[in-house]
Amino acid sequence: MLKDRYDVVVVGGGPGGSSAARTLAEKGLDVLLLEKRPSIGSEKRCAEGLSIGSLKMIKEKMGKIPRKCIAQMVNGAIIYAPNGKEVLIDFGEDAGAIMERKIFDKWLAAQAAKAGAHVQAKTEVVDVIKKNDFVSGVIAKFEGEIYNIEAKVVVAADGVESTVARKAGLNTTNKLINIDSGFQYEMCNLKMRDPKKIELWFGNEVAPRGYVWIFPKGKDVANVGVGVAMTDKPAKYYLDKFIEDNPKIFSRASILEVNAGGIPVGGFLKNMVLNGLVVVGDAAHQVNPIHGGGMKEATIAGMIAGEVIAKSIKKGDVSQKSLSEYNKKWWDKRGKKLQKIQNLREVVEKLSDEDFNMLAETLTGDDLMEFSRGNRFFKLGKILMKKPNLISLARKLI
Amino acid sequence: MKWKIDREKCIKCGACVGVCPVMSLELKDEGIVNDLKKCIFCGVCEKVCPVGAIKVER
Ligand SMILES: Cc1cc2nc3c(=O)[nH]c(=O)nc-3n(C[C@H](O)[C@H](O)[C@H](O)COP(=O)(O)OP(=O)(O)OC[C@H]3O[C@@H](n4cnc5c(N)ncnc54)[C@H](O)[C@@H]3O)c2cc1C
Ligand code: SF4
Numbered sequence A: 001m002l003k004d005r006y007d008v009v010v011v012g013g014g015p016g017g018s019s020a021a022r023t024l025a026e027k028g029l030d031v032l033l034l035e036k037r038p039s040i041g042s043e044k045r046c047a048e049g050l051s052i053g054s055l056k057m058i059k060e061k062m063g064k065i066p067r068k069c070i071a072q073m074v075n076g077a078i079i080y081a082p083n084g085k086e087v088l089i090d091f092g093e094d095a096g097a098i099m100e101r102k103i104f105d106k107w108l109a110a111q112a113a114k115a116g117a118h119v120q121a122k123t124e125v126v127d128v129i130k131k132n133d134f135v136s137g138v139i140a141k142f143e144g145e146i147y148n149i150e151a152k153v154v155v156a157a158d159g160v161e162s163t164v165a166r167k168a169g170l171n172t173t174n175k176l177i178n179i180d181s182g183f184q185y186e187m188c189n190l191k192m193r194d195p196k197k198i199e200l201w202f203g204n205e206v207a208p209r210g211y212v213w214i215f216p217k218g219k220d221v222a223n224v225g226v227g228v229a230m231t232d233k234p235a236k237y238y239l240d241k242f243i244e245d246n247p248k249i250f251s252r253a254s255i256l257e258v259n260a261g262g263i264p265v266g267g268f269l270k271n272m273v274l275n276g277l278v279v280v281g282d283a284a285h286q287v288n289p290i291h292g293g294g295m296k297e298a299t300i301a302g303m304i305a306g307e308v309i310a311k312s313i314k315k316g317d318v319s320q321k322s323l324s325e326y327n328k329k330w331w332d333k334r335g336k337k338l339q340k341i342q343n344l345r346e347v348v349e350k351l352s353d354e355d356f357n358m359l360a361e362t363l364t365g366d367d368l369m370e371f372s373r374g375n376r377f378f379k380l381g382k383i384l385m386k387k388p389n390l391i392s393l394a395r396k397l398i
Numbered sequence B: 001m002k003w004k005i006d007r008e009k010c011i012k013c014g015a016c017v018g019v020c021p022v023m024s025l026e027l028k029d030e031g032i033v034n035d036l037k038k039c040i041f042c043g044v045c046e047k048v049c050p051v052g053a054i055k056v057e058r
């Protein structure tokens, strides 16, 4: 089933890997996409939220997204400050989707296959092959047997574990300070205020340096989760406590699925390539540092990687120098913006519950949406300037 | 020094693998495997684990 040579081997069957594989196959290259888990897309490590803009972008790249990939559309958000004060964002029309990743990820991989890539689940890459300082293939375990597979370029899209790049000699180890611990239940029999709106709770008691979310997948079904960072107690503790403290929502609820994961929320890498290697998605920490969304980022990065790799192979030069066009293009298109959002995160992390309450009094839902996109920081900076203890933080934004 | 994993608690999410500075952890079908010859017992994996499945004593 597996050949011993391809133009490109892509490691990891998430959105990053599938997007890279599809782009490369569309350009006529011989591509192998390997996923170590028995089933692409499960178990999910994700709250499955995508904005409408991201949906459109993915559609342009990967093709028309079938209805079955989407659990349901949502039209806004309700955000709660620590004192209970809420900010409502109501778009009055579809503004985002809660996906069904076990279906969506499979569809993404199938789109890569349709373009000509060969996809193989339950095949783990255990090491990379290096020749004359060039990554020149992978060692993979397939049906219990070890295969040496040669490639001109290897794409490391292996998610938060990011072992492929590190085995090749590129240090992508995540700093503890730049990683959120996420824990989530998919639950049913919930009593949500409005199952067409996501709900978010902020505060240092509820979720230190993070937030609790409810992302509704239907009338009474939702992903209920928490992301926290640098806490003494594990993320699960905060979610269980939140559920216990909110019987109005959860008194009859049941748990359908248990999910966990690390979310790389920053620590963007200046260099994401070696001779014959490109790193994409979570493996390269490409996630929005404020809301932790990474499906869109991985898809964009996969696309850029695919284009640069195809060009390099055509030129017959897959050196680090040639592939580093990917660094430049990614930083221009996404990195600069995401770096700004990371600065905002550093400010938000230092806010006290009282500061959050004050912000909830002053900011509109529209402001919050813009912040998560990396815009309108000036306004936030000006509000923070009013509090003497926050002036130095505010300066970071203005 | 001791490193312990509670396989009953572990969800196989891979977060610990990504933060281990010496790459001694691997996520296999059967769960997390630690190459104790490499481990420096820094405790970072314990800190990141969303379910508290890892305990490191130093
Ligand atoms: C709790 C939580 C909530 C989140 N919520 C959202 C959200 O609402 N919206 C959003 O956009 N993002 C969210 N994210 C982030 C999102 O899930 C990731 O950013 C996204 O999946 C990254 O895509 P990727 O392709 O880079 O990696 P992944 O989707 O993680 O795919 C990597 C794949 O590589 C495979 N792999 C690893 N090592 C090997 C190997 N050696 N050989 C073969 N295969 C290998 C893995 O099994 C995995 O399937 C969330 C994350 C978490 C943890
Ligand atoms: S204690 Fe440190 S070195 Fe040992 S497995 Fe955990 S992160 Fe790796």
Ligand code: SF4
Pocket: A260, B005, B009, B010, B011, B012, B013, B014, B015, B016, B017, B027, B032, B048, B049, B050, B051, B052, B053, B054
């Ligand atoms: S972080 Fe915890 S739950 Fe996740 S794989 Fe490691 S030990 Fe298991």
